[in-house]
Every structure is written in C-alpha cells, then in structure tokens.
Amino acid sequence: MEDRDWLIMQALYAEKNITKTAQSLYMSQPALTSRLQHIEREFGVKLVHRSTKGIQFTAEGEYLVTSSSDIVNRFNLIKEEIKNLSQQNAGTLEIAASNYLTMYTLPQLLKRFKTEYPNAKFKVTTDWTKNIFSLIYNQKAHVGFVSVDYGGCKDMHLLYEEPICIASTTPFDFKDLPNLPRIEYKSDYLLKSQLDKWWRENFEQPPTISMMVDKLANCKEMVKFGLGYAILPLRILHDIPNIHRLNLKNKENQPITRKTWMICNESSMELPLVNLFVDFVKASHL
Template sequence: MNEKDWTILQTIYEERNITKAAEKLYISQPALTYRLQQLEKEFGTMIVARGKRGVEFTSEGEYIAQYAVNMILQLRNTKEYVQNMGHEIKGVLRMGVSSTIARFELPFILKEFASLYPNVEIHLKTGWSTEINHMLHKEEVHLGFVRGNYVWPEGKYLFREEPIVIVSKDPIKNIKDLPKLPRVNYETDQSLKTTIDNWWQETFETPPTINMEVDRIDTCKQMVLMGLGYAILPSMCLLKDEDVHKIKITKKNNKLITRKSWLLYRERSLSLSPVKAFVDFLKEYPNA
C-alpha cells in the first residue's frame, strides 16, 4: 500500500459508494474498482461487500481502512512539522469555521492575516458548530471557530460575545405584542435555538406566530429587511448600515442574553508556525 491507496480507502470509507468515491478522486469507476480488487488480493481478504445501496466494509476492511486513515494523518502531520522546522512562517493552516462566522467575520480576518503572512496556505471548511467540533476531535483541522459553549480541554479563546436581538423593519412599540406579530424563523444549531426558546418561554405564555420558516440566517434577514416579519438574531449577522430596528433581549434580572464565539485549538498545534501566527494574530484583532 502507498499514499494513493490510503486515500482511495479513506474516500470509499467516507462515501460508502464507489461511484461517488471515483468522482471525488477524479478517476474512473473501473480504475477505482480495479485498484480495490488489487488491494483485496494483496491482503488476501475481501475489504468491502457491494450492495444496491453502496458498499459496506467487512470487519477486515474496517481495520485496513482505519489504518489508511491513521497513516494519512501521520504523513500529513510529519509534512507539516518538517515545513515548520525553519524560521519563516509558511505552510498549511487548516481551519473549520462556523457558517455564521465564515459569512460575517472571517473574510475580513483572513484578508488582513493573508496580507501579513502571504506564504501561509489556508484550507477552509465550514459547517455547523457541532460539525466543526467533530472536525477538531478527528484532527481534520488545526483550529476551529464555533458558536455557543463547547467542552474543549485544550486551547480556547473567546473571540466574540454579542447580544441576541429582536430585529424588525418597523419599530416594535411594545415587546409584549411579539406573540401576535409575524415572525420569520430560520434553521440554526441547537445551542442558539435552545437559548432563544428558553428566553421565549420565560417571557411569554403563548407561542410565537411563525409565518415563515427558512433554511438560512441570511434569507431570514432579507425577509425582515423587506418587512415580512421580525426575527431573533445574533447581532453578528447585522451590518452597521442596515436599516432595521433592534431590541436586545434580556433575562428577568435584566442581564443581556448573548452569543459567544470561540476559537478552539490543540496546544501541540502551536508548534506549527501558521497556527501560532494565526492564534497570536486573532488575540490582537480589533474588537476581539
């Protein structure tokens, strides 16, 4: 087996489908099938069982696939360590970022960071905060930006804390009227949904009047800007020049309800110059 074989097994293991794996690897399906058959001959065992819904790994295949995943990780870590043995800040920085931060904050951060460190190659993945947390635990990324509170035993830096606000095109004169007003709801991660739901149940005796359900926070905001209802959003999503009215939500003791953004990383990753440079840079970033 070699690095190419490791990548083939890892991809099939992730996709559980020969056709999709071949597309992802940019090789033909017959070529991928042939190489898989050669690996099965090499190990003297069946690695996958083929069915109508894709492929399932045998117990031997599971063991071999996990070996391939571990070897890819070890090789990547070795390459990154060697790249960082010099004094110049260069190499690959792999980060996972919450979609909200990626949309509203990250472009400005990366533009400034890239101007300071042009020899750093940034590999970026976005998703829900739960997905980013999972990437960190699997060591798929060096560092991750997540929204909400996550248990993380290593490096952790509070990057942002902003209020959660009721947003509307026209002023809401009395917050007690909210249950009767049309609300635009959006798909979000469980931690934010729970925070908003808990505040609502603490504040009102009746459920909200939700007249729209959308899949993205961006879409929700546009509906609000068109006057189609109000929404409850983290203020990171709002630009300074947007013509909206905002009311910060609070607990019964008048304490603001906020949304936190964290930078998470492994301490040993700081031995890599791009990671350390980024962590240090972010801690000095304006308004961080």
C-alpha cells in the same frame, strides 16, 4: 534503499576501495560490505566486481551511481526548500468555522493575515458548531471558530460577545410579538434552546412562525425586506438602515448574548504557522 545507501554508492565509486570508503563514511568494513550486499539483493543485480586491484563497477552499478547523484542533490534541495518554507511562515492552515463567522468575520481576518504572511494558504470548512468541535478533536482542522461551547476543548479563546436582539424594519410593541410574523432560521441546538427558554419566560403562547429558512444570512435578508421580525445577533444588522431592535434579557435582567470562540488542540499548536495564526487572531480586534 535507505538515504545513506546513495551516499555509499557515491563514495565507493570515488574511492574504488572498500576499506577507504568505510573510513571516509566512518563505518566498519563489515558494515559497509553488508550494506552493499543488501543493495545488490534489493535490485537483484551485481553492482561491483572485487579484485586485487580494487573495485570495478558493472554497468548496472554505474547507472546506480549516476542516479544517486541526482537523488542526493534532489534530497538536499528538498531539505533547503523545507527550511525556507519554515522561515517564510508558509503552509496551509485548515480552518473550520460556523456559517455566521465565515460570512461576516473570517474573510476580512484571513485577508489581513495573508497580507502580512503572503506564503500562507487556507483550507476552510464551514459547518455547525457541534461538528467543528469534532473536527478539532479528531485533528481534521487546525483552528475552529464556534458560537456555542459544547465542552471538551481545553484551548478556547473568547474573541467577542454580542447582544442578541429582536430586529424588524417596522416598529413593534414587545407584548405583540406572539402575533407578529416571525422569521426563523436553523441554528445550533444549544443556541436555539436558549432562545426557546427566553420565549417561554416572557410569553404564554408560541411565536407565529411565518417563514423558516436554512441560514442566518437568509433570515437577515427576509427581515431587511420587511417580511417579519427575527431574533438575530447584533453584528449582522450593521448594514440594515432604520432597523428597529430590542436587546434580549433574561429573568435576572442580564443581556443574552452570542459568544464567539477560537478553539484548537495541543497537537496543532506544535505547528509554527498555526501558532502564528492563533496569536494573530488573539491580537486582532474582531
């Protein structure tokens, strides 16, 4: 049955007359008769009997009328609830973010947004930057946070840029780095290529990799306990006391930095809650 069929059943039960029912619903009499016949075929029963005195409902017809009241009321309630949700900025934000941002930036950001918009919910996926671009492109996430620009995304907003530095809990001499124990971590291919290029520009021999860990956060912990040096973004080092660091620079003596962008697609921006979140992030000082 279509939504209007429930209204037809209610009006017909109230009027007990085809002509009056058609007039009340602004329908032609043949159109109303056609819809009534369609409903009867759909349920496979006779719903009404016609006579010179008007319409009489069968037991099946009366049951359908009773059900129609419940369904119409429920449908109106759903429409009202949806309207309220829109006014309350409610819904679920699907967010994809890198491990780094998920650990050090995203929780505080989502907490502030939730405080201001308590009806918002979050579904967060943590993945590599290259995969996040795919999630956004395929509309499997509303908003993404990435640290490498893999291209192909028109809507990118630079959130912040931070230095990349050599970090160690013990003093070090730059020229001695190839012989010192280095802690390495898995990172996006483009970012790793950038750091490898920097190394080749400054040293003729490869680094001495003493440890390979899966995440940047684990690498930081190894550095924190004095197990070697690592090349890390500055923001991650804020809670390590007495850390020794040296910011990386390229051949042109320009700082080598790690950028963080917010990305999304045009379709997602049509959702009010996504629009609200994007504007909120842009206005935040991360």
